[in-house]
Amino acid sequence: MAIKLQQAGITDITIYEKADDVGGTWRDNTYPGLSCDIPSRFYQYTFAMKPDWSRFFSPGGEIHEYFSGVADTHGLRERIRFGTEVLGAEFVDDRWRVRTSDGRTSEVDFLISATGILHHPRYPDIEGLDSFGGAVFHSARWDHDVELAGKRVAVIGTGSTGVQIVCGLADTAGRVDMFQRSAQWIMPFPNQRYSRAAKAAHRRFPRLDELTYRTYMKTFEFFARALVKPGWRRRLIGAICRANLRTVRDPELRRALTPDYQPMCKRLVISSRFFRAIQQDNVELVTEGIDHVEPRGIVTADGVLHELDVIALATGFDAHAFMRPMNLTGRDGVTLEDAWQDGPRAHLTVALPGFPNFFMLMGPHSPVGNYSLTTIAENQAEHILGWIRRWQSDQFDSVAPTQQATDTFNAEMRAAMPDTVWATGCTSWYLGKDGNPELWPWTPDKHRHALAEPNLAEYDLRVGNRVATEPAVR
Numbered sequence: 040m041a042i043k044l045q046q047a048g049i050t051d052i053t054i055y056e057k058a059d060d061v062g063g064t065w066r067d068n069t070y071p072g073l074s075c076d077i078p079s080r081f082y083q084y085t086f087a088m089k090p091d092w093s094r095f096f097s098p099g100g101e102i103h104e105y106f107s108g109v110a111d112t113h114g115l116r117e118r119i120r121f122g123t124e125v126l127g128a129e130f131v132d133d134r135w136r137v138r139t140s141d142g143r144t145s146e147v148d149f150l151i152s153a154t155g156i157l158h159h160p161r162y163p164d165i166e167g168l169d170s171f172g173g174a175v176f177h178s179a180r181w182d183h184d185v186e187l188a189g190k191r192v193a194v195i196g197t198g199s200t201g202v203q204i205v206c207g208l209a210d211t212a213g214r215v216d217m218f219q220r221s222a223q224w225i226m227p228f229p230n231q232r233y234s235r236a237a238k239a240a241h242r243r244f245p246r247l248d249e250l251t252y253r254t255y256m257k258t259f260e261f262f263a264r265a266l267v268k269p270g271w272r273r274r275l276i277g278a279i280c281r282a283n284l285r286t287v288r289d290p291e292l293r294r295a296l297t298p299d300y301q302p303m304c305k306r307l308v309i310s311s312r313f314f315r316a317i318q319q320d321n322v323e324l325v326t327e328g329i330d331h332v333e334p335r336g337i338v339t340a341d342g343v344l345h346e347l348d349v350i351a352l353a354t355g356f357d358a359h360a361f362m363r364p365m366n367l368t369g370r371d372g373v374t375l376e377d378a379w380q381d382g383p384r385a386h387l388t389v390a391l392p393g394f395p396n397f398f399m400l401m402g403p404h405s406p407v408g409n410y411s412l413t414t415i416a417e418n419q420a421e422h423i424l425g426w427i428r429r430w431q432s433d434q435f436d437s438v439a440p441t442q443q444a445t446d447t448f449n450a451e452m453r454a455a456m457p458d459t460v461w462a463t464g465c466t467s468w469y470l471g472k473d474g475n476p477e478l479w480p481w482t483p484d485k486h487r488h489a490l491a492e493p494n495l496a497e498y499d500l501r502v503g504n505r506v507a508t509e510p511a512v513r
């Protein structure tokens with residue numbers, strides 16, 4: 040967002056960051072085995088293509104380095120107030136008054152939230168967890184001071200994170216016990232290393248990067264139909280996952296690893312390594328429920344004590360917080376808590392009625408299921424920049440979507456949800472508290488098009504306290 044603003048000549052930008060470094064998820068997650076299961080040549084900014092990614096799915100450290108490098112190249116660090124948390128903001132006299140943890144208040148014309156989705160670790164409520172004698176940490180708070188070589192490690196959780204950690208530890212830890220509450224469908228995908236020649240070719244011909252990016256974008260958009268509509272694509276991906284499961288030799292283990300819901304209902308896990316890892320002699324799948332934790336380890340419902348040195352919690356995140364606990368107060372004193380009492384709702388994933396000149400990146404219902412978040416962020420940033428440009432040309436003082444347009448959009452999404460694979464009967468972080476998926480129920484290209492051409496009739500545009508008149512809106 041900041042780079043797009045800079046490129047448009049807007050330089051009066053402040054970025055608030057409560058941590059002391061850039062990188063978001065790639066700063067917070069450093070667990071063994073971490074990589075991104077979206078191809079690196081697609082998981083990057085179109086304005087900062089990296090020709091020499093090491094692998095098809097590059098490791099987390101390399102991705103963090105990439106984002107840090109982009110921040111440096113574009114001179115963003117000097118605009119960032121590190122160690123500064125935004126506590127709240129109020130919309131007063133067409134400006135946002137932003138309160139920060141350093142006790143300061145700043146006034147801004149536009150407020151944009153880019154706080155991520157998978158940000159607040161979710162800790163499991165397991166009796167006795169505090170009494171454990173060894174180390175316990177969440178996957179997003181990995182304690183690298185804890186030596187793991189030769190140790191007995193528990194991994195609780197079988198999502199993308201748990202699977203990557205088990206793969207990352209299988210060859211170093213003495214033993215790994217993976218505690219599974221629900222089995223996961225696993226889609227195999229080889230993670231090849233890029234040859235020196237491939238990197239040189241991409242360096243020499245930047246058009247190749249663009250071409251590869253576009254090819255992935257089209258491919259992902261094509262297969263996204265499997266997520267949002269029943270049909271042959273969904274059946275094909277399901278068949279690949281089932282065939283992959285058949286590579287597990289031991290029938291009992293295979294049964295234990297067989298999910299009782301449709302492939303892709305939970306976020307699809309991509310790994311060519313997991314089934315090999317779980318079949319290693321030093322790796323065990325524990326399917327018995329966790330009863331409690333005691334100082335020596337985890338006791339399962341069958342009374343067995345699994346003695347351990349380390350417990351890694353790959354138990355996911357609170358994906359519904361968005362920018363909260365930040366307190367936002369929009370026009371006429373409406374608060375975010377009020378606006379979202381039935382769950383996070385936005386217009387076109389980026390804006391909220393009653394909260395003028397406020398926008399979100401990765402807001403509610405963004406198309407985040409197995410897609411590149413950099414691509415979504417770029418589309419949303421372009422859209423937000425469009426509004427700021429209209430504001431710069433004096434078309435209005437404040438803009439917010441109308442309640443009616445937001446309600447209609449949310450009703451359309453709700454009507455489309457039953458066709459999606461996420462609504463076929465499983466639990467996942469995709470579901471809101473009403474049990475409905477909080478994802479984009481159409482293909483990502485529809486999201487791109489909707490943002491590219493906003494319908495001005497769906498917005499409350501005001502000049503001072505007056506509705507902007509027709510000629511002011513072009």
Ligand code: NAP
Nearest residue numbers: 074075076163196197198199200201220221306353354355
């Ligand atoms: P997650 O998908 O929410 O999985 C959490 C796991 O913890 C689930 O297996 C859940 O079981 C289990 N769990 C939670 N509480 C538990 C409890 N009290 N006892 C036992 N098990 C418990 O979290 P995640 O694996 O961290 O992944 C979150 C998302 O991050 C992914 O879906 C993906 O979008 C993203 N991610 C992406 C990548 C990538 O490579 N791009 C890598 C990692 C993560 P149930 O299924 O039974 O609830």
